[in-house]
Amino acid sequence: MNKRLVTFIPILVALPLLPTPEFWITLANYIGLYAIVALGLVLLTGIGGLTSFGQAAFVGLGAYSTAWLGTQFGVSPWLGLLAGLALTAATALFLGAITMRLSGHYLPLGTIAWGLSLFYLFGNLDFLGKYDGLNGIAPINLFGINLDNGRSMYFLIWLAVMLAVLAVQNLLNSRTGRAIRALKGGTLMAEAMGVNTTAIKILIFVIAALLACISGWLYAHLLRAVNPTPFGLGVGIEYLFMAVIGGSAYVWGALLGSALLTLLKDQLQTLLPLLLGNTGNFDVIVFGVLMILLLQRAPEGLWPFLRQRFARNSAVRVPASAQPLARRMQAASGIIALEVDQASKTFGGLTAVKDMSFTVKAGEIVGLIGPNGAGKSTMFNLISGVLPVTSGHIRLHHHGTLQRIDQLPARKIVKCGIGRSFQHVRLLPAMSVLENVAIGAHLRGRHGNLIGIAASILRLNRQEEQNLLFEAGRQLQRVGLGAVLEQEAGSLALGQQRIMEIARALCCDPSLLLLDEPAAGLRYQEKQALADLLHTLKGEGVSILLVEHDMDFVTTLADRMVVMEFGSKIAEGTPDEVQTNPLVLEAYLGSIEDEGVTA
Amino acid sequence: MDFSIAAILAQDGITSGAIYALLALALVLVFSVTRVIFIPQGEFVAFGALTAAALQSNKFPQSASLTLALGGLVFLQQLVATLRNTELRRNAKRSLPLAALKFVLLPLILYGVCLKYSADSLPPALQVLLTLAIVVPMGPLVYRLAFEPLLEASVLVLLIVSVAVHFVLIGLGLLMFGTEGARTDPLSDAHFDVGPLSISAQNVLVIVVALALIAALYLYFEHSLSGKALRATASNRLGARLVGIGAAPAGRLAFTLAATLGALCGILIAPLTTMYYDSGFLIGLKGFVGAILGGLGSYPLAAAGALLVGLLESYSSFWASAFKEVIVFTMIIPVLLWRSLRSPHLDDEDPQ
Numbered sequence: 032m033n034k035r036l037v038t039f040i041p042i043l044v045a046l047p048l049l050p051t052p053e054f055w056i057t058l059a060n061y062i063g064l065y066a067i068v069a070l071g072l073v074l075l076t077g078i079g080g081l082t083s084f085g086q087a088a089f090v091g092l093g094a095y096s097t098a099w100l101g102t103q104f105g106v107s108p109w110l111g112l113l114a115g116l117a118l119t120a121a122t123a124l125f126l127g128a129i130t131m132r133l134s135g136h137y138l139p140l141g142t143i144a145w146g147l148s149l150f151y152l153f154g155n156l157d158f159l160g161k162y163d164g165l166n167g168i169a170p171i172n173l174f175g176i177n178l179d180n181g182r183s184m185y186f187l188i189w190l191a192v193m194l195a196v197l198a199v200q201n202l203l204n205s206r207t208g209r210a211i212r213a214l215k216g217g218t219l220m221a222e223a224m225g226v227n228t229t230a231i232k233i234l235i236f237v238i239a240a241l242l243a244c245i246s247g248w249l250y251a252h253l254l255r256a257v258n259p260t261p262f263g264l265g266v267g268i269e270y271l272f273m274a275v276i277g278g279s280a281y282v283w284g285a286l287l288g289s290a291l292l293t294l295l296k297d298q299l300q301t302l303l304p305l306l307l308g309n310t311g312n313f314d315v316i317v318f319g320v321l322m323i324l325l326l327q328r329a330p331e332g333l334w335p336f337l338r339q340r341f342a343r344n345s346a347v348r349v350p351a352s353a354q355p356l357a358r359r360m361q362a363a364s365g366i367i368a369l370e371v372d373q374a375s376k377t378f379g380g381l382t383a384v385k386d387m388s389f390t391v392k393a394g395e396i397v398g399l400i401g402p403n404g405a406g407k408s409t410m411f412n413l414i415s416g417v418l419p420v421t422s423g424h425i426r427l428h429h430h431g432t433l434q435r436i437d438q439l440p441a442r443k444i445v446k447c448g449i450g451r452s453f454q455h456v457r458l459l460p461a462m463s464v465l466e467n468v469a470i471g472a473h474l475r476g477r478h479g480n481l482i483g484i485a486a487s488i489l490r491l492n493r494q495e496e497q498n499l500l501f502e503a504g505r506q507l508q509r510v511g512l513g514a515v516l517e518q519e520a521g522s523l524a525l526g527q528q529r530i531m532e533i534a535r536a537l538c539c540d541p542s543l544l545l546l547d548e549p550a551a552g553l554r555y556q557e558k559q560a561l562a563d564l565l566h567t568l569k570g571e572g573v574s575i576l577l578v579e580h581d582m583d584f585v586t587t588l589a590d591r592m593v594v595m596e597f598g599s600k601i602a603e604g605t606p607d608e609v610q611t612n613p614l615v616l617e618a619y620l621g622s623i624e625d626e627g628v629t630a
Numbered sequence: 631m632d633f634s635i636a637a638i639l640a641q642d643g644i645t646s647g648a649i650y651a652l653l654a655l656a657l658v659l660v661f662s663v664t665r666v667i668f669i670p671q672g673e674f675v676a677f678g679a680l681t682a683a684a685l686q687s688n689k690f691p692q693s694a695s696l697t698l699a700l701g702g703l704v705f706l707q708q709l710v711a712t713l714r715n716t717e718l719r720r721n722a723k724r725s726l727p728l729a730a731l732k733f734v735l736l737p738l739i740l741y742g743v744c745l746k747y748s749a750d751s752l753p754p755a756l757q758v759l760l761t762l763a764i765v766v767p768m769g770p771l772v773y774r775l776a777f778e779p780l781l782e783a784s785v786l787v788l789l790i791v792s793v794a795v796h797f798v799l800i801g802l803g804l805l806m807f808g809t810e811g812a813r814t815d816p817l818s819d820a821h822f823d824v825g826p827l828s829i830s831a832q833n834v835l836v837i838v839v840a841l842a843l844i845a846a847l848y849l850y851f852e853h854s855l856s857g858k859a860l861r862a863t864a865s866n867r868l869g870a871r872l873v874g875i876g877a878a879p880a881g882r883l884a885f886t887l888a889a890t891l892g893a894l895c896g897i898l899i900a901p902l903t904t905m906y907y908d909s910g911f912l913i914g915l916k917g918f919v920g921a922i923l924g925g926l927g928s929y930p931l932a933a934a935g936a937l938l939v940g941l942l943e944s945y946s947s948f949w950a951s952a953f954k955e956v957i958v959f960t961m962i963i964p965v966l967l968w969r970s971l972r973s974p975h976l977d978d979e980d981p982q
Contacts, residue, residue: 076786084793129963129967130966137966137969139667140667140918140922140962141963141966143669143915143918144959145960147955147959151956155953155956275790313805314801315798315801316798319794319795319797319801320794322791323791323795326780326791327780330787
C-alpha cells in the first residue's frame with residue numbers, strides 16, 4: 032500500500048468529524064472536486080503530453096446528465112452517474128478519434144473550440160434551463176444515508192479522490208502506463224516497440240474526461256443545482272493551471288495544485304478588493320502572472336520541491352523470480368529470414384533507396400555499410416515500417432513462411448519479429464533503465480487491451496508485471512547493464528544508452544535484430560563485449576542486420592556485407608570479398624580519375 | 631429569407647470576415663515566427679476599440695497607464711539581466727540609457743500627451759494615431775516579458791503561457807475600462823444605394839482598409855529586408871539564426887505587427903458593435919477558427935477561412951441566433967476531421 036496515502040487518510044477522515052468550521056469543509060469539498068479533474072489532466076498533459084483546455088465541458092456533461100435525468104424523470108443519481116459516464120465516454124471517444132492523430136497544437140485548440148460551444152449549448156438549450164440551469168437536484172443516497180449536506184458529501188468526494196489517485200497510480204505503474212509515459216519520447220520509438228500510440232492517446236483522453244465527469248456528478252449533487260458558468264472555458268483553463276502549478280507530471284501535484292489554487296483564490300477574492308478598493312477579477316491577474324513566472328522559472332511545478340522533503344518514490348525493482356515469457360520459435364539456421372526485393376523509396380524527386388535487393392538468413396549477421404548519405408538508415412526505416420516503400424517488396428519469415436511486411440505499420444512489424452535500435456538514441460531520460468527496457472516487452476503482456484487496462488487499474492496485473500520486469504532485468508544483465516537498472520536512463524553515457532536500446536530490442540523477442548550503429552561511442556572492451564553478445568544471439572538463431580561505421584568491428588563480426596552507395600547496392604559478399612572490391616574502394620576513397628566528383 | 635435580407639447578411643458577414651481575416655493573418659504570422667499560439671490577440675482588438683472610444687469621448691485612456699507599466703517592467707527586466715550577466719554588464723553604459731529611453735521615457739511622454747490632450751477634442755486622425763501609439767507597443771512589451779525568456783520552450787508550454795497572458799490582460803482590461811461597453815461614432819454615416827441594396831460606408835471602409843492592409847503585408851513580406859527576415863525565421867529558426875537573424879528580435883517584430891493589426895481591427899469595428907473589455911476574446915478566437923481552417927500555415931487560406939467564418943456567423947445569427955457561437959466553434963471539428971483523414975502517417979517528430 033502506498034505510504035503517502037496511509038499518512039494522508041487519518042487527517043482526511045478526522046477533518047469533518049472534528050468541529051471544523053463549515054467554511055473549511057466547503058473549501059475542502061471544492062479542492063476535492065477540482066483535484067479529480069486535475070488528476071485527469073496530470074495523466075493527459077503532464078504524463079501523456081497532450082493539452083486540454085476543455086475539461087470543464089466534461090465536468091458539465093457529468094453534472095447536466097444527472098441533473099436533467101434526476102429533475103425531469105426522477106432517475107436515481109447512480110443511474111445519472113452511469114448515463115453521464117456513458118455520454119462523456121462517447122463524446123470523448125469521438126473528439127479523441129478526430130483530434131488525437133493530429134500533431135501537438137490542434138488538440139488544445141480543438142478543446143478550446145468545443146469547450147466554448149458546449150458552454151453556449153448548455154446556456155441556450157431550453158430543456159437544460161438555458162443560463163438559469165436546473166434546480167432541485169436530489170441528494171445522493173448511499174446505503175440509506177442521504178448525503179444532503181457538505182459534511183456528508185465530503186466523505187464521498189474524498190473517497191472518490193483517493194480512489195482516483197490509486198487508479199491513476201496503478202495504471203501508470205503498468206505495461207499500459209509505460210506505454211503512456213513513452214508518448215512523451217515521440218511516437219516513433221513507442222510505435223517501434225509495438226505500442227498503438229493513437230489508441231493510447233485516445234485512452235488517456237477518455238480517462239481524463241471520465242474523471243472530469245465524475246467530478247461534475249459530485250458537483251451537481253453537492254450544490255443540488257447546475258448552471259453553465261462553472262463549465263465555461265475560463266474554468267477549464269483554471270483546471271489546467273491547477274495541474275501545472277502543482278506539478279503536471281506528478282499524481283500528487285494535482286492535489287497540491289487544486290488545494291493551492293482554491294485557497295489562493297479564496298484569499299485573493301477577499302484580500303485584493305480590500306487592498307485595491309475596487310471590485311474586479313484581480314485574482315485572474317494574479318493567477319496569470321503566477322503561471323507565467325512559474326512556467327519561466329519552474330516548469331515542473333511545485334510538487335518536486337515538496338517531494339524532496341519526503342522520502343523519494345521507491346524505485347521499481349526486478350523481481351527475484353518470475354515465469355519466463357513465452358518465446359518465439361526461431362527459424363532453422365540457413366532459412367531466409369528477411370528478403371528485400373527491389374525496394375525503392377523516393378522523397379519527391381529524390382531517390383533515397385533504389386532497387387535494393389538482399390537477404391538475411393536465420394542466424395546470420397549481415398553488415399550494411401556505405402558512405403554517409405548512402406541510404407542505409409532509410410533502408411532500415413523501410414524494413415521496420417517507419418516509412419512505406421515506394422515500390423518493391425520486403426518479406427519476413429513469420430509463422431513458417433515468408434510474408435510481406437512492407438504494407439504494415441511499425442507496430443505490426445515488431446509483432447512479426449523485428450526488433451530495432453535507433454541511430455539517434457530514443458529513450459525516456461527521466462525513467463529508470465529497467466522501465467525503459469520493459470517498454471520493449473510491451474507486446475508480450477498477457478492481457479488484451481481493455482481487460483489489461485482494467486486489470487492494471489485494479490492492480491490485478493501483478494503477475495504480468497513481475498514477468499515483464501523480470502524479462503527486462505534478464506536482458507539488461509545479458510548486455511552488461513545489470514549494475515545500473517535503477518538509474519535514470521538519461522544519466523547513462525551515450526555508449527551505454529545504445530546498449531540499453533539493444534536490451535530493449537531484445538525484450539521484443541526478435542527473430543531479426545536491426546541495429547543502427549550499435550558500436551558508436553563504445554570503448555574497446557565494450558565493443559568486445561558487444562561482439563560476444565551478438566555472437567551468442569546468432570547462436571540462438573537470431574538474425575542480425577547492422578549498420579556500422581567501425582570497419583574493424585563489422586568486418587570481424589559479419590558473415591556477409593551489403594554495400595550501398597547513392598541508394599543502390601554496389602557490392603555484396605564476405606567481408607574479405609567486399610574489402611577488395613574496386614567499386615567499394617572507389618565509393619569509400621574516391622577513384623583517381625574523378626576524385627573531384629566523388630569526394 | 632428574401633434577397634435583400636440575404637444581401638444584408640452577406641454584407642455583415644463579409645465585413646466581420648474581413649476583420650477575422652486580419653486577425654487570422656496576425657495569428658499565422660505570430661505562430662510561424664515564434665510558435666506561440668497567440669490567444670490574447672483579441673485583447674488588442676478590445677484595447678484598441680476602447681482606447682479609441684475613450685479618446686473620442688474626451689476621457690483619459692487608462693490603457694496608457696498599462697503601456698507605461700509594461701515599459702517599466704521591461705526596463706526592470708533588462709536591468710536585472712544586465713546586473714546578472716558579465717557580458718551584458720560590459721555594454722551597460724550604452725545599453726541601459728538606451729533601454730531607459732525606450733522603455734521608460736517614451737511611455738512617459740506618451741502618458742503625458744494623453745493626460746494633457748485627452749480632454750480636448752482631437753481630430754479623428756490624431757485619435758487613431760494616439761490609439762496606435764498606446765496599444766501597439768504592448769505587443770513587443772508583452773513578448774519581452776512573457777515569451778522571450780521561453781524561446782526554447784515547447785509549443786504547448788508557450789500555449790499555456792499564452793492563455794495565462796490572456797487571463798492577465800482580461801483582468802487588466804476590466805480594471806482599465808470597467809464593465810461598461812463603448813461604441814465609437816462611425817467615420818462616415820453615408821449609405822450608398824445599389825439597386826435594392828443599401829451599403830454603409832463604414833462597412834466599405836472596413837473592407838477597403840482590410841484589403842489595403844493585406845496588400846501592405848504582402849509587399850512587406852516580399853520586398854522588405856525585415857519582412858524577409860521574418861519569413862526566414864518562420865521557415866527555419868536555426869538556419870535564420872546562423873545567418874544572423876535572431877529569434878528574439880524576429881519575435882518582437884511579429885508581436886509588433888500582431889498588435890498593430892489587432893488595434894486597427896479594434897478601431898475599425900468600434901463603430902459597428904459595442905465593445906466590452908472582454909469582447910476581444912471571442913473575436914480573436916473566430917480569427918483563430920479561420921486560421922485553423924487554413925491549417926495555421928498559409929496566409930491566403932487563413933484569410934479565406936476567416937471570411938467563411940464571418941459569413942457563417944452572419945447567416946447563422948439569422949437562422950439560429952442563440953446558437954451562432956455553437957455553430958461557429960463547432961465548425962472546427964469537421965475541419966479537424968478532414969485534416970486528420972488527410973494525414974494518416976505517424977508524425978515522427980523529434981522528442982526534443
